[in-house]
Amino acid sequence: MLEEMNQVRQAVEDALALAKKLGATDAEVSMSKQQGLSVGCRLQEVETVEFDYGGALGIAVWFGKRKGSASTSDLSSQALKKTVEAACNIAKYTSEDPCSGIADPSLMVTEIPDLDLYHPADINSDKAIEIALACEKAGLDQDKRIENSDGASFSSHQGFKVYGNSTGLVAAYPSSRHNLSCALIGRDGEDMQRDYAYTLSRVFDHLDSPEQVGKAAAKEVLARLNPRKAATAKVPVLFNSEIASSLFGHFISGISGGNLYRKASFLLDALDTQVFPEWLNIVEDPFIKQGLSSRAFDSEGVATHKRNIVENGTLNTWLLTSYAARKMNLTATGHAGGIHNWLISSGGGDFAAMLKKLGTGLLVTEMMGQGVNVVTGDYSRGAAGFWVENGIIQYPVSEITIAGKLTEMFKNIVAVGDDIDTKGSIQCGSVLVEEMQVAGN
Template sequence: MQPLPHQEHRAQFEDLVTQALAFAKTLGASDAVAEVSEGQGLAVNVRLGEVETVEQTRDRSLSITVYAGQRRGSASTSDFSRVALEQTVQAAWHIARYTAEDPAAGLPEADKLMLQGSPDLSLYHPWAITVDEAARLAIEAEEAARGVSKQITNSEGASVDSHEGQFVMGNTRGFLDGYTYTRHGLSVVPIAGRGDNMQRDYWYTSDRIAHRLAAPAEVGRYAAQRVLSRLNARRLSTRQVPVLFEAPLALGLLGALTQAVSGGALYRKTTFLLDSLGQSIFPDHVFIDENPFVPAALGSGAFDDEGVRTELRQIVSAGILQSYFLSTYTARKLGMQTTGHAGGSHNLRLYSTKTNPSDDLAGMLKEMGTGLLVTELIGQGVNYVTGDYSRGAFGYWVENGEIQYPVQEITIAGNLKDMFRQIVKVGADELTRGSKTTGSILIERMSIAGT
């Protein structure tokens, strides 16, 4: 896949945005925001050593939102011609004129915007990979998984994907900026066992920089080890025990927090953490930091989806919630100020002052003693209004700090408010997926429904 000619396109994109905004003003718009974007991707999937699918994508878009006071309308097109641009702006203006007024609608205040030019966060690292090369890497990962044991009896395949894009966004309050970005990944899904004793598991690696991806053979072997350890799983009787969430699943607990204290949930009053700002929601050893400026990280960005400057933030300090996640619109609905979170969070890291370097997964199992290590969750079972949490699960029964056997067909249940407060320890086995980082998380006690 050849890199996009982004340097040549930046000036063109800026010109298109400027034209769209100017035309919107001539129609009578009080304000407007426009974005021009382009992207391309390659995804190669293999199974049992043969290429199954090759998908190459390329897309582009010009979108505009115009305001008539506190009424707004939006439209988009993939045609960058002057005629199409004007027709798109006219369509958005027509919509805005006939929609109901919304007191919270409107652009961010100028003093919140990134107006001085954003720093280079090294988000663009193109990968000039061919279809044949991508297939070779995917096959290498799958073969490594299948070669670990004869008990690996099948495969759902392996895939390599690469995506890059660029955009420019601007509004009538002086913001005009954008950047190029890349994202690459490799995954493999082996199957072990036969008949009623068949299991599947997976592993993947992703990064903005291709050479920082884990080696295909390493990904394959680790996926195989995971699926082999699941064979001969048993059921458990109903009980209440400590539960250790493996790091990939612990990230979901961090995600549950971001959803519960996001502006949309707060102003709609559909969250169990309503009015929680300044309140203790975790033990005092738990902290959550946000750093939008980590070079080449998947969650980095100097401004949010509205052009608002991002900031270093401590979301949770000594267990106390310090910040919500607000866009301009949701902040106005709450009578507050935007936190620069239109589009989501930026490189969150949950950690604990109790964590020691020896607290890898084995160390966390010893810390738990007897309980359940959870490595897969099934179903959605989270009620964000009440905090009630009930998920199907797969994991491992642990005694005296050692895994005894895998367990399946169980349900773990609790309440997120209690689970947050009952975090005993956070592991040193930190894992980053997308914009979130944490180690494994040990919860003091949860209910297990089994036989």
């Protein structure tokens, strides 16, 4: 894989040189390639075994402010020549866009630290199948009420990214990712429920064991059996750690340049104002070793930086690509392609402590639907979870809707737990919101 990465690096340099030769004033070339296997089983029968090997090289060229793009999966010199020529020809027919172009050269990455992202595992299909089957079996064996399965799946992939542009930058890094998941179905009388568990890491040996994942999936399913309806009321709501990150996902949409320059965000005037309680901080750290969203540069080659996104509740920065930055007469922030390891401040204690802080109200463990309006901040989503009284879970609830305004929800966060979920780009614990409208259906 590392040898192939160096070959792609040479192809990127060749494509950039050819673009310059054909008269392009600027150009950028990138390629991400991945290889690995995925297996899936259901009810102890193997359903899928897939080997993945692919990737395409994309090139964008500019003639002044006219842009053309093309791509190819064939890296032969003849194919590269045709692809670059195609991009140049397309540029002749596009309209000028004064905000288009590669990122500011002064913002480009100059050093690529080793973030320890590459840990390939020597796992063949037999081993992968063994892992998936063991995971599902552990779940099925937990209780006679676990009578069906949506299956278990295991995947192990390695790959690399190479990026270059006409400033002379050519940068590359390899990475790996391993994942195991299990989804089970339980029945008690007429009631049927489904739930899942998963584990994810750059390092295979850091995954939870198949037995742990299967048992965790079974535990989640059994807890959800025989749900009740919740009464319509305004109550405190606790989002468990695995779904709490979705709240900050809406925040990301609100402060992203694409929505901002289109005037399509509920946070248009939020910069340098308090949007969360004073105790809440959000730190972005792109340089966490083995981090799932760690990277030294974004998809435009702009260097990433450790940032205080939110400090003492106050929003410090927008998230801007170079295009959005030009639209807003600002500077790109290195967020082309997304965020890089957001760390949400906690301190609310473990999950049991967060339940005590909730007191009497709703614990949400699943969300459905897409009822979030990023323009207005209106929030209304289907949900399921548990009714809690005096800090103790009483019974599961389903077919409910939770609603509010995102700006109010953010400011009314009471606590963030120390039960931090690290399986994503947003790392946070359970989040307690002081009050939301809960409607039983």
